[in-house]
Each structure stands twice: as structure tokens, then as C-alpha cells.
Amino acid sequence: VDLSVSWLGVNMENPLYNASGVMCRSREELDAVAASAAGAVVTKSCTLSPREGNPEPRYARAPHGSINSMGLPNAGYEYYLDYAKNYDHASGKPLFVSVSGMTLEENLTMLKAFRDADLPCLVELNLSCPNLPGKAQIGYDFAASSHVLSEVVKVYDKPFGVKLPPYFDPVHFAEMASVLNSFPSLKYVTCINSVGNGLVIDIDSESVVIKPKAGLGGLGGDYVLPTALANVREFSRLLDGKHVIGCGGIKSGREAFMHILAGATAVQVGTCLYEEGAGCFARIRDELAAIMEEKGYRTLADFRGKLLTM
Numbered sequence: 658v659d660l661s662v663s664w665l666g667v668n669m670e671n672p673l674y675n676a677s678g679v680m681c682r683s684r685e686e687l688d689a690v691a692a693s694a695a696g697a698v699v700t701k702s703c704t705l706s707p708r709e710g711n712p713e714p715r716y717a718r719a720p721h722g723s724i725n726s727m728g729l730p731n732a733g734y735e736y737y738l739d740y741a742k743n744y745d746h747a748s749g750k751p752l753f754v755s756v757s758g759m760t761l762e763e764n765l766t767m768l769k770a771f772r773d774a775d776l777p778c779l780v781e782l783n784l785s786c787p788n789l790p791g792k793a794q795i796g797y798d799f800a801a802s803s804h805v806l807s808e809v810v811k812v813y814d815k816p817f818g819v820k821l822p823p824y825f826d827p828v829h830f831a832e833m834a835s836v837l838n839s840f841p842s843l844k845y846v847t848c849i850n851s852v853g854n855g856l857v858i859d860i861d862s863e864s865v866v867i868k869p870k871a872g873l874g875g876l877g878g879d880y881v882l883p884t885a886l887a888n889v890r891e892f893s894r895l896l897d898g899k900h901v902i903g904c905g906g907i908k909s910g911r912e913a914f915m916h917i918l919a920g921a922t923a924v925q926v927g928t929c930l931y932e933e934g935a936g937c938f939a940r941i942r943d944e945l946a947a948i949m950e951e952k953g954y955r956t957l958a959d960f961r962g963k964l965l966t967m
């Protein structure tokens with residue numbers, strides 16, 4: 658079976674890579690993902706200046722996944738620009754850079770710098786960080802999203818993508834798809850970011866499990882799989898000529914198969930990568946290959962987007 662996927666001018670031997678935020682803040686972590694069976698690498702969302710992030714504990718494993726309120730800790734965009742300049746693009750593993758400025762001006766400054774560096778990496782503009790106290794997610798404000806993207810495409814003329822929050826209403830799917838469809842250079846969306854502001858409670862300690870925001874944090878893992886699949890399928894259906902990258906609840910070949918069946922071009926692994934380590938990429942790849950073998954599919958295109966309805 659052939660697990661490769663070519664899209665946006667990049668070729669991936671394996672459709673699996675890390676979700677931004679997991680195993681991608683330092684060059685050592687990024688190198689570990691690049692050295693693994695992952696088919697690509699994406700950096701931790703960056704801001705203009707380095708950030709410490711929220712007080713710890715800010716990540717916790719939960720019975721069916723994870724909760725995090727990291728607070729956008731990162732080394733600052735110049736660190737990731739430098740990593741991208743030194744990245745071995747000939748390695749065949751595309752590098753994606755996640756950008757998540759605290760303001761529109763920050764985003765424009767960072768995007769101009771990445772534009773001027775003229776690197777083969779692709780930008781994933783994060784419109785969906787749920788963990789900045791007092792800051793609403795851009796992705797939940799359709800007018801704000803349209804304004805940000807209008808300003809972005811004025812300075813950043815290369816293909817790029819956006820990381821979207823989960824949506825939960827057909828009207829919202831349609832509204833956001835309409836905004837995104839008006840930007841031809843926006844070539845992909847990554848669905849989904851964590852399901853924002855959940856609350857995990859430990860009944861033994863009768864306490865929340867993370868410190869920031871009185872315990873509120875973004876959910877990942879099994880908790881979010883059905884929501885992730887719905888967002889992948891809906892945006893695959895509603896977007897014109899754009900790719901959808903699946904993220905949310907992938908921990909085996911089974912969920913990877915589901916995401917691709919729902920329309921995903923490639924898939925990102927977050928919670929499972931955090932808990933298992935970079936070995937998960939080879940394991941999930943092999944499990945996906947076994948499922949394809951069993952079903953008689955030779956390539957991802959044989960079943961991509963072919964989810965049956967009743």
C-alpha cells in the first residue's frame with residue numbers, strides 16, 4: 658500500500674505529523690519529530706516575542722484524552738524562522754510554521770518576515786488558541802476572521818492555511834466556509850484545535866487538574882474525535898478547492914482512516930503524541946496500512962472523502 662500524499666507542492670511519504678503545540682517548541686523536539694516516521698513537521702504557534710506561557714500545571718492527562726491551558730509558551734518567531742532557514746528541506750519532510758500573534762499587527766509583522774525569508778515552509782495561521790485569558794478566539798468571530806484574513810493576504814501572498822477551532826452548528830460551518838472561500842490563497846484548513854474551555858475534575862482531590870483559568874482548558878484525545886470528524890467532513894464538503902487537514906482524537910490507524918474517509922488530506926496527532934512519544938507515528942502508519950490492506954485500498958485517494966451516508 659502507498660501512504661504518500663502530495664499537496665500544495667509538498668510530498669509526504671506518510672500522511673501523519675504532529676499537531677502544533679506538541680513536541681515542537683524547541684529545535685530538539687522538532688528534530689525528534691523530523692527524525693521519526695512522521696511525514697511532516699509543524700512548529701509550536703509563535704508570537705513576536707518569546708513567551709513563558711501560563712502557570713503550571715497547565716497540561717493534564719484525563720481518562721479519555723487531555724486538557725491543556727499552556728498559554729502560548731514559545732521561543733518567539735525569530736527562533737522558528739531560524740529553524741526554518743536551517744531546516745533540511747531536501748529531507749522530503751515539509752515544515753509547517755504555526756503563527757499565532759497576540760494582535761493582528763504581530764501576525765502581519767511575523768508573516769512579512771516569513772514572506773521575505775522566501776523559504777519552502779508553509780504557514781499555518783492559528784485562529785483558535787483557547788487559552789489566553791481575556792482573549793476570544795478569532796475563529797469564533799466571523800467578521801474578525803474575515804478582517805484578519807483580508808489584512809493577511811495583503812502582506813502574505815504565498816499559499817497558507819489556518820488552524821480552526823471546532824464548530825458545533827451547521828450555520829457556523831456555512832458562515833466560516835463562506836469567509837474562507839473568499840480567500841483563494843488560503844489553501845488549507847486544519848480542523849480542529851482543542852475543544853476549548855472544558856473542565857476536568859479529580860474527585861479524589863475534589864479539585865481541577867490544571868492551574869490556569871480555574872481549571873478551564875482545551876480538550877484533546879478521545880473526547881474530541883466525533884467533533885473533529887464532523888468538522889473535517891463539513892469543511893471538506895463546503896470549501897472550494899482547499900485541503901482539510903484532520904486533527905483530533907487520532908491514536909491508531911482506525912481514527913486516521915476515519916479522518917481520511919471524512920475528507921482529510923493528511924492528519925495530525927496531538928494528545929497521543931504527547932503521551933506515547935514519536936514512536937506513535939510508525940505505529941499508527943503501520944496500523945493504517947494494515948487496515949487499507951485488509952480493505953483492498955492501495956492508496957489514500959482510493960477512500961479519501963468517500964464516507965458513506967445512509
Ligand SMILES: O=C(O)c1[nH]c(=O)[nH]c(=O)c1I
Pocket residue numbers: 678702725726727728729730757783785786787788850851875
Ligand atoms: O495554550 C496553548 O498554547 C494552545 N493550546 C491549544 O490547545 N491550542 C492552541 O492553539 C494553543 I496557542
